[in-house]
Amino acid sequence: MLRGKAWVFKDCVNTDIIIPFRFKSRTNDPYEMAKYAMYGLDQDFPKKISKGDFIVAGRNFGGGSSREQAPVALKYAGIAAVVAESFARIFYRNCFAIGLPILEIPDVTKRVAQGDELLIDLDNFTVQNLKTKETMSAKRITGYLQHLLKEEGFINYYKKHKSFPWTTPKPP
Amino acid sequence: MSSASTILKNDGLTFAEKAISLNSDGEKIHRAGDIAVVNIDWAFAQDSSGPLAIKSFEEMGIDKLWDPSRVLLVIDHTYPAADEKVANLHSMIRKFVSKHGCRIEEGNISHQYVLENIAAPGMIIFGADSHTTQAGCIGAFATGVGSTEMAIIWASGQIWVQVPETIKIKLEGRLPKGVFARDIILHYIGEVGEDGANYKSIEWYGDTVKELTIDSRACISNASMESGCKTSVFPIDEVARRFLKEVDREPKYVIEPGDRSEYADEHMIECEKLQPVVTGPDTLETAHAVEEMSNIVIDEAFIGSSTNCRIEDLEVTARILKGRSIHSGTRCIITPASKKIYKEAINRGYVDIFLDSGAVFTNVTCGACVGTHLGVLGDGEVAISSSSRNYIGRMGALTAKAYLASPATVAASAVEGRVADPRRYL
Structure with a gap:
């Protein structure tokens, strides 16, 4: 179970907003990237949040550039999960690849307000708003993505299994 | 199991369904929504996605590339280096290339370089750059991923993919004076939004397509990505064949989408009515x-x-x-x-x-x-x-x-x- 505060954003928060190119292209250090998380909308965002907080956003979160530095910046800034109405495709893949949990809930921005405390259950794909007491169901994740979510990304997965999710022998 | 020729002839499969079925193990038929593991023909990264891919590759402790002859690093985004920080990351790329014997290109934009020198119809091309979709202009299944997934491809030659649903867009009518391919795609994205084709494959059809040069098609396939699409493909027609002849390249597969394919959506753009956007x-x-x-x-x-x-x-x-x-x-x-x-x-x-x-x-x-x-x-x-x-x-x-x-x-x-x-x- 994850517990934290929601930081609510609008629709179409793209990866240029999450971390501008000129910062992300000049470092390979995730903590340096984290200093610029959400720079396009709030340059003080990394200082304002507490470790374990969540981003809640509207549709098409993470659109545009393929930059993996976007989810990396959010993760290393302390964001524990992103809940959005929908995600752009490369951002979505990148989150599983690097182990940043994401959940898709239509209308979530209507059901969570800035600062609401949330309880996220990644095993059951639910988000509970502790302020309104409402429990929301997120889209369930299956297959390879579930393995990546559980094992926090491809690198950890590979280190543990010495294989990729599709080459790992199935248990008897 | 189906043979390549059966898949190519199947009139109920879209471009994406055929491309993925032809290029995944066992040549099983994969339909929209299925998860498949595809075999990659070419994999590239650039100077702002490459360093993170190298880091992920090395963190996994893998010591060799699946096939150095199919891995390309392109230094294009900040070329030549604008400052020390960029220069150091460029050096990291050059060292990696020299250690692993893969291909490097400096001072050419990756997507245009790939079109001019590498891409062929029916190939599976993955790039750690969103605009990789550009190679769809000559019928390649080409799409973008992030750095860690690029590292997985470098290690294995494979990656998971969900077979996308397809949107069919018909372009009809002559483009008026002062209206270009870019206006078509800017108009389309304005209509459907930045997620209007999210996760989907776009197939372009219609009379106007015949009039579009490879340059114009490249612009559309590249910029289609701004609607969220996974791939954006043009048919292999006379214009495409002439281009392939000029660059002396053979198709891997000439994929014609089936007449009875299922589409998630269909659009028609009346090009003669467009204005500069x-x-x-x-x-x-x-x-x-x-x-x-x-x-x-x-x-x-x-x-x-x-x-x-x-x-x-x-x-x-x-x-x-x-x-x-x-x-x-x-x-x-x-x-x-x-x-x-x-x-x-x-x-x-x-x-x-x-x-x-x-x-x-x-x-x-x-x-x-x-x-x-x-x-x-x-x-x-x-x-x-x-x-x-x-x-x-x-x-x-x-x-x-x-x-x-x-x-x-x-x-x-x-x-x-x-x-x-x-x-x-x-």
């Missing part, structure tokens, strides 16, 4: 007719990026700038998409025209498009650009504003110092 600022969801925007004064006009700086783009730019001057107080920056285009622009005399007009003609780089060098916007500045995106802070300061348009509209705007209609100059 100006999109923005801050989003690609607001596309305007150029005349609505003519009160906007600009500081910078940028013609460049993989989206829109091929030879036909420079040709129309030269036509507009010939004998004219860039408006006083406005800067015009022109950045070709490849060395081949750069040389061609010199040979055709375009560079003389650009320099005489007062424009800057730079080396090949992604430069101003991503606000990294050679044309970064300052506080409150306004730009019109043929590059890919107009997002907050992309081209420079957070308070700068960027509008997107075809190279012709950008060139006309450079002459007038405000957003201008290119039809007056053509």
Whole structure:
């Protein structure tokens, strides 16, 4: 179970907003990237949040550039999960690849307000708003993505299994 | 199990279903929604996705590439290095290439280089760059991923993919004077939104397609990505065959989507009704007719990026700038998409025209498009650009504003110092 505060954003928060190119292209250090998380909308965002907080956003979160530095910046800034109405495709893949949990809930921005405390259950794909007491169901994740979510990304997965999710022998 | 020829002949499968079925183990038929593991023909990364891919690759403790002859690193985004930090990451790429014996290309934009030198119909091409979709212009299944997934491909030659649903778009009618491929795609994204084709494959059809050059198709396949699509493909017709003959390249598979394929959505764009489009600022969801925007004064006009700086783009730019001057107080920056285009622009005399007009003609780089060098916007500045995106802070300061348009509209705007209609100059 994850517990934290929601930081609510609008629709179409793209990866240029999450971390501008000129910062992300000049470092390979995730903590340096984290200093610029959400720079396009709030340059003080990394200082304002507490470790374990969540981003809640509207549709098409993470659109545009393929930059993996976007989810990396959010993760290393302390964001524990992103809940959005929908995600752009490369951002979505990148989150599983690097182990940043994401959940898709239509209308979530209507059901969570800035600062609401949330309880996220990644095993059951639910988000509970502790302020309104409402429990929301997120889209369930299956297959390879579930393995990546559980094992926090491809690198950890590979280190543990010495294989990729599709080459790992199935248990008897 | 199906043989390649059975899959190719199946009239109930889309391009994406065929491409993935043909290129995954066992040649099983995969339909939209299925998860498949595809075998990759080519995998590339650039200088802002490559270093993180190298880091992920090395963290996994893998010591060799699956096939160095199919792995390409391109130094294009901030080329040549604009500062020490970039230079150090470029060095990291060169060391990796020299250790693993894979291919490197410096000072050419990846997507244009791949089109000019590598891509073939029916190939599976993955790039750690969103605009990889460009190679769909000659019928390759080409798409973008992030750095860690690129590292997985480098290690294994494979990656998971969900077979996308497909949107069929029919282009009908002649493009009017002053209206170009870029206007078509900016118009489409304005209509459907930045997630209008999210996760989906786009197939282009219609009479207008026959009239579109490979340059124009490359622009559309590249810029389609701004609607969220996974791939954006054109049919292999006479235009595509002529291109393949010129570059002396054979198709891997010529994939014709089946007549009875299922589509998630179908659109028709009446091209003869289109006008030059100006999109923005801050989003690609607001596309305007150029005349609505003519009160906007600009500081910078940028013609460049993989989206829109091929030879036909420079040709129309030269036509507009010939004998004219860039408006006083406005800067015009022109950045070709490849060395081949750069040389061609010199040979055709375009560079003389650009320099005489007062424009800057730079080396090949992604430069101003991503606000990294050679044309970064300052506080409150306004730009019109043929590059890919107009997002907050992309081209420079957070308070700068960027509008997107075809190279012709950008060139006309450079002459007038405000957003201008290119039809007056053509």
